Amino acid sequence: MTPAPSPPRPWADRFATRRWLGPVVLLGPAGVWLLLLLVLPTLLILEISLVPGLRLGQPSGGYGLGNYLQILQPVYLRVIGRSLAFAVGSTVLCLLMGFPVAYWLALMSPQRWRNLLLVGFILPLWTSSLLRAYAWAAILRPSGVLNTMLTTLGLPAQNWLNTPTAVFIGLTYSFLPYMVLILYASLEKLDTRLLEAAADLGATPSQGFWQVTVPQTLPGIAAGCLLVFISTLGDFVVPTLLGGASSMNISRLIYNQFLGPTRAWGFGSALSMVLILAVSLAIALLLRYGDKSSVSET
Amino acid sequence: MPAKQTLTFPYSRRPALGRRRFLQGSAAVVAGLAAANCRQNLAGPPAGSGGSDGTLHIYTWANYTDDSLAAAFTELTGIPVVVDIFDSNEVMLTRLQAGGGDAYSIIYPSDYMVSEMIDLDLLTELDQSRITGLDNLKAQWQNPAYDPNNAHSVPFCWGTTGLLFNREATPGAPADWDFLWENQDELSRRITMLDDMRETLGATLKSLGYSYNSSDPEEIQAAYNRLLELRPHIAAFKTTGFENELLGGDLSVSMAYSSDAIALTLEDDRMEYIIPASGASLWTDTLAIPATAPNVDAAYQWINFMLDPEIASAAVERLFFATANQAAFDQLPADIQNNEDLYPSEAVLANSEGIVAVDTASTDLFDQLWTKVTSA
Incomplete structure (x- = not known):
């Protein structure tokens, strides 16, 4: 016996169409964008990286x-090591310099100046990074x-341009505002009642800082560090x-x-794959341990 | 260290030329960045844009055209000109190969790059009946080794690669490439070398008494070791952008193309340019039409325009390149004709040689060692 044709169900059909249409309309543009400009190029890079000795x-x-295999030569491993050192070093410097600033901005600065101060801090971001590097x-x-200032103050002149020191200074300067913004967002949400409670229960200010403030802002610290590291x-x-x-x-x-x-x-593509892999790992760590809300708010 | 120290930017007294060149340098970096970040950018202007609206798109080195040259051409022919800048032959080649082959009607490859592009079928074979003024070229460019009979390219200008130095910031005057090695401690991090593989490794080969075009792996390896010895003392590998620091005394010596160096020596008395005694490289930059170029008619018009003795000599007076055009040379004022930096005598050029394409195995070795020495 053949099954009877099911009665038409216009409402259900429309619903099914909509269920299909909704995500497509919402995700389509970004999806096409990602597919064309991220996924396909990455696959292309992967393919080129697997062709040794490629010449156009x-x-x-x-x-x-x-x-x-070429990347494993000591000279290129040193290049990768140097890149990691630049990234880790400037991340640590940004954290050490950025945390006190963010702490003061979020918890101690006068309320009515707060937004202005924050804008003042991120103002350098509005100029081109190229110009800032030239500066x-x-x-x-x-x-x-x-050196003009150092010698005026009677200090020895420094020849830092074209050394790793200059790179650390430049990188720290460029990415400090990002660190401050993320830490600020995290510190702003700090529940100060917990600090009062800790003080009531006999904690010293430094105990309060290390056992209450830092643990609460740890996701923000992780997010800031990973963002600076990746950049x-x-x-x-x-x-x-x-x-x-x-x-x-x-x-x-x-x-x-x-x-x-x-x-x-080919060699360039292989290096790119290594960089993509390293950044992906860092992003995976960010998603796992970072404070996602503080990233999305900034 | 200069005695005068101020809190302001110290060299603002420099004439406009310096600033223009500085900006060009940064524009090249920006263009490079854009291209590096996004493969899309490698395509340059949208395909066909050169042909459809009649505009002539030119892809050239930083100081070979200026606004008045482009304006004169537009006035003469009614064809608008758009000029894009590259800072190395390789950047130009990469852009053409990566989908920009139909973006430009005229390109300015150097000698060895002409040979390479002919091998890659990237250049149009020129219809010489459409070109007037080829017979004005100096004798040595009538039948150059890199492109026999100028079948694919028209020699435009030539020059050398030597040492540009600030007399006040250098211990004595260099006479040869050896100067850099002999004074490396005094000159430490006050030297820049060109970010140009064949030039910089070639100069090192030359300093050892070998040829720029050596294909002996032992000689190339020896040059690599010698360059590696100097490397900690090299401030940067730079093709442009060393001028301000050289003028300010922050750098002492820069390896430079003569066309860039001469502008600076004319601008400031302390700057001097020498062709090293053991020999420099002699280069020729040419005009060529890409194989897939749009608007070929306009391209021929540009070639004829640039071969015109009057236009060429006027451009030389403004832009300081050494013309390969005898008729244009004859029209130049005596002080330019007699400028030894621009037109060195045969005796000075005795040991110099042109860079030519080498075999694949040597190219691979050059590539590999250059990447290593710049990464160390």
């Missing part, structure tokens, strides 16, 4: 892991503003303009493989 316009020798080059060069790991402008020949990092090395004289797209 010339036949390639097929797939292989040669580009990844630092002018400040740090041997005859620059810094500095892949930064190109500051190491290029301030580091000179002394501070080849992974993003400069990648740039040189694509637009430099060697045009080793």
Whole structure:
């Protein structure tokens, strides 16, 4: 016996259509965007990274892991190590300098000036990062503003331009405002009644800070640190303009493989995959341990 | 260290030329950044835009065209000109290969890059019946080794690569590449070398008595070791953007293309340019039409325009490049004709040589060692 045709159910059909349509309309544009500009290019990079000795316009020798093996040479491992050192170092500096500022802004600054002070702090972000790096080059060069001030004060002049020191200064300067913004958002939500309770129960101010304030803002600290770490790991402008020949990092090395004289797209792609992997790991940590709300609020 | 120290930016007294060049340098970096961040950007202007509206899109080095040159061309032909800048042959080649082949009607590749692009079928074979003034070229550019009979390119200007230095900030005057190694401690982090693989490794080869175009792995390796020895004393590998620091005495010596160096020596008496005794590289920059270029008619018009002796000599007086055009040279004022930096004598050029494409194995070795020495 054949089943009887089911009666038409216009309402249910419309509902089914809508269930299908809703997510498509909402996610479609961003989805297409991500697919075309993130997923496909990444797959393309992955493919190119698996072709050793690739030269544009010339036949390639097929797939292989040669580009990844090349990264294992000591000189390139040192480049990766240097990039990690820049990222970790400037993250720690940003945290050490940013936390007191954010603490003061969120908890101690006069209420009516608070927003203005915050805007003042993030004002440098409104100018191009390239210009700011050039400004630092002018400040740090041997005859620059810094040495003029140091020698006026009777201190020894420093030749920091084109050294890793200049890179640390530039990176810390560039990303400090991000750290402060995230920590501020986290500290602003601090439940000060807990601090009062701790004080009532005999905690010293330093015990209160380490056992109440810090644990409560730990997700914000993790979010700020990971954001700064991710940004500095892949930064190109500051190491290029301030580091000179002394501070080849992974993003400069990648740039040189694509637009430099060697045009080793395969090796550059393999390096890019390593960077993508490192950043993805950091983002996974951020999602796992970070304070997501403080990121989305800023 | 200069005696005069102020809190303000110390070199604001520099004439407009310096600032313009500084901005060009940063524009190149910005363009580079944009291209590096986004593959989309590599395509340059949208495909076909050059042909459809009649605009002539030119892709050239920083100091080879200026507004008045473009304006003169537009006035003569009615064709608007858009100029984009590259700072190395390799950047230009990469952009053309990565989908920008139909973006430009005229490009300015250097000699060895012309050979490479001919091998890659990226250049149009020129119809010489549409070009007037080729016979004005100096004899040595009538049949250059990199492009026999100028079949794909028209020589535009030439120059050398030597050492530009600030007399007040340098212990004695350099005479040869060796100067850098001999004075490396005094000059430590006051040296810049070109961010140009064949030039910088080539100069090192030359300082060891070898050829720029060596394909002997032992010689190339020896040059790598020698450059590695100097590397801690090199402030930066830079093709542009060393001028301000050199003028200010923060840098002592920069390896530079003569066309960039000469502008600075004319601007400031303390700046001097030398062609090293053991030999410099001799380069030629050319005009060429990409194989897939739009608006080919306008491209030929531009080539003829640039070959015109009067226009070429006027451009030389403004932009200080050494023209390969004998008729244009003859029209130049005596002080430019006699400028030894711009037009060195045969004796000075005795040991110099042109950079030519080397075999694949040597290219691979150059690539590998250059990446290592800049990463160390």
